[in-house]
Structures are given as C-alpha cells and as structure tokens.
Amino acid sequence: MSQVFVTADVYLALSTYALATEKEEVLAMLMGTTSADQQTVTVSHCLFCQRKDKRRDRVEISGEQLSAAISFAERTETSVVGWAHSHPHITVLPSHVDLRCQRDQQMLSEAFIGLILSVFNDFGGVQRCQFIAFRTVADGSELIRMEVPVYIQPTNKTTGIKSASLEQLYxxxxxxxxxxxxxxxxxxxxxxxxxxxxxxxxxxxxxxxxGGVYMRNLTSVLDKLCVPLVESVSSRHERNVAEIAHLKHELSLLQSK
Ligand SMILES: [Zn+2]
Structure with a gap:
C-alpha cells in the first residue's frame, strides 16, 4: 500500500463528525475502491457508526458495524476499504488498541486502511486538526504502525458534495x-x-x-449540535440567494451593453 486518496466531501463529512463532540471518539466505516496492484486506495463514501462503548480508547469495529458497511458498499457499488475514528484532545498516532483492531481487519481484507483525525488537540494555546492514514505491521510479537501518505481529492465541480456524504452529515x-x-x-x-x-x-x-440526566443530555445535543447546524445551513442559504441575485444583476448589465 503506497497511497490513500480521500475525496473532499468524505473529508468534510468525517471532520464535521469528529468536531461534533469534544469528549468522545467517533467511528466511521470507509468505502471506495482499491487499484488492481493493491497499492492505491480511494475512499469515496463513509458510513457513520453508532458507538456502543463511549469510554476512551474503546473504539473498535463490531460485527454488526462491519456487516452494515458491507451492505452499504453493495448499494453504492464500492467495497469496504477501511475505518476512521477521532482522537479528541489527544495525539493523532494510533493506540495499541487501534493497532490491534487494524491488524484484525487486515487479516480479513488485505488492502484495509485506518484513518485517524485528531481534533481539539492543544499546541501551545492553538488547537489543530491532524489527519493520518496507517496500517499495522508485526515486528515479532510487537505491533507497529506504518503511516501511508494520504491525499485529499478535490470534489467534482459539476456534482459538488455528493448526496451520500450530505446524508451522513445529517x-x-x-x-x-x-x-x-x-x-x-x-x-x-x-x-x-x-x-x-x-x-x-x-x-x-x-x-x-x-430521567433528569437523559433530558439534560438531549438538551445539550439540541443546543450544541442541532441549533448551530440549522443556523449554519440557513446562513449558507442566505449567502447563496444573495450571490444568485448579484450574478443576475451582473448578467443584466452585460446584456444591456
Ligand atoms: Zn484511537
């Protein structure tokens, strides 16, 4: 495996999901294609997974999640090519649990990759987002990470953000x-x-x-996620409407000349 391409809309979806929670790791399965020589993986779709265990460093792929990913891949005529998860407030490097989970998946499917997004990690007062692709290699009984170069592929201009990625976002x-x-x-x-x-x-x-705790958590999701989401979509819509009006005005000026 020598390189990984991630389409820009999948990267947008993954980074939004990772930034949606500062406290817990989030998990997604990745779908796409692998070149015939198994050297290049292109990630074109993602499927966000619900977590069963929210404790730190407990992100692992369950059989249920894998089978959901396989049927998603069948529907989109792709194949399952990897998994992605977030590391809020910690380094982007994979933990021992991550390396073991990655090795188990590589045993099932040769060209399988792991992506990690580190979010809210503090670098002397500045928070950075970091992104890596990795695989696990065994050195005797020890598992070590092998980083794979990862590139973000621009989205097709005519189609824009794929509806499959937007669906994951909402x-x-x-x-x-x-x-x-x-x-x-x-x-x-x-x-x-x-x-x-x-x-x-x-x-x-x-x-x-x-009941009280449940209510508080629901309110928190509404307040921190749903309301900002609606606000950002509405302001995006307003900007689009203003831009359309501006372009129409420009067009009429050009036509009258
Ligand atoms: Zn991890």
Whole structure:
C-alpha cells in the first residue's frame, strides 16, 4: 500500500463528525475502491457508526458495524476499504488498541486502511486538526504502525458534495440522540433488574435521576449540535440567494451593453 486518496466531501463529512463532540471518539466505516496492484486506495463514501462503548480508547469495529458497511458498499457499488475514528484532545498516532483492531481487519481484507483525525488537540494555546492514514505491521510479537501518505481529492465541480456524504452529515444529530436514548433505556433496565423483589421507593428516585440526566443530555445535543447546524445551513442559504441575485444583476448589465 503506497497511497490513500480521500475525496473532499468524505473529508468534510468525517471532520464535521469528529468536531461534533469534544469528549468522545467517533467511528466511521470507509468505502471506495482499491487499484488492481493493491497499492492505491480511494475512499469515496463513509458510513457513520453508532458507538456502543463511549469510554476512551474503546473504539473498535463490531460485527454488526462491519456487516452494515458491507451492505452499504453493495448499494453504492464500492467495497469496504477501511475505518476512521477521532482522537479528541489527544495525539493523532494510533493506540495499541487501534493497532490491534487494524491488524484484525487486515487479516480479513488485505488492502484495509485506518484513518485517524485528531481534533481539539492543544499546541501551545492553538488547537489543530491532524489527519493520518496507517496500517499495522508485526515486528515479532510487537505491533507497529506504518503511516501511508494520504491525499485529499478535490470534489467534482459539476456534482459538488455528493448526496451520500450530505446524508451522513445529517445523520450526526440522529446518531447522538439515539445513543442517549439507548443509554437511558439500558440504565433503567439495569435498575429494574437490581430492584426486583425489593421493597421501597429508592428505585423511583434513581429513575427520576436517570430521567433528569437523559433530558439534560438531549438538551445539550439540541443546543450544541442541532441549533448551530440549522443556523449554519440557513446562513449558507442566505449567502447563496444573495450571490444568485448579484450574478443576475451582473448578467443584466452585460446584456444591456
Ligand atoms: Zn484511537
């Protein structure tokens, strides 16, 4: 493997997803094509995944996520070529868990690549976004990373941002809301099980607490993600409308000459 190309719209989708949360790592599967000699991978589509475990450095690909990626690849006539995840506030380099996960995937599919986006990482008061592509090589019993040059490919001017990438972008709030819902339901279920056969009102207080936490987290997603998303799309629309009016005016001036 000597190089990786990522289309600009996939990069836009991945970086937006990574920047959507400062606290947790996000995960996406990558689809695209591989050259016949297996030297070049082109990533043309991505599929954002819901996380089952939000603890730090627990990003791993589940069988369920892999099969969702395979059926997505079939629909888009591509193949699964890799995975991407974010490293909020930490270095862009892969952890031991990342190297192991990457090695396991390489065993299943030879030309598989890993992408990492480091976001909100502090460099003397300045935050930088960093982006790498890597593979795992075994040196005896030790796993080491091999970095692969990664290039961002300009989007086709006539088609602009592909609708598949836009679809992933508007799935971001849906994924976050669904994760909160499932975490709340799981907490209530565990509570019900531990209280089985016991007397008292302790369980009602705990349930009220979980309800409060759930409500707070939903509000936070709405406030920090949905509202800014709507605002940025509306202002983009206003800019487009103004530009159309400006261009029409220019055209009429040119035609009257
Ligand atoms: Zn990682």
């Amino acid at each position: 799935r971001v709030p849906q994924i976050f809301l669904q994760e909160e819902k499932e975490a709340f339901e799981k907490a209530i279920q565990n509570q019900n099980q531990s209280q089985k056969g016991k007397e008292g009102h302790g369980d009602k207080l705990v349930a009220a607490h979980y």
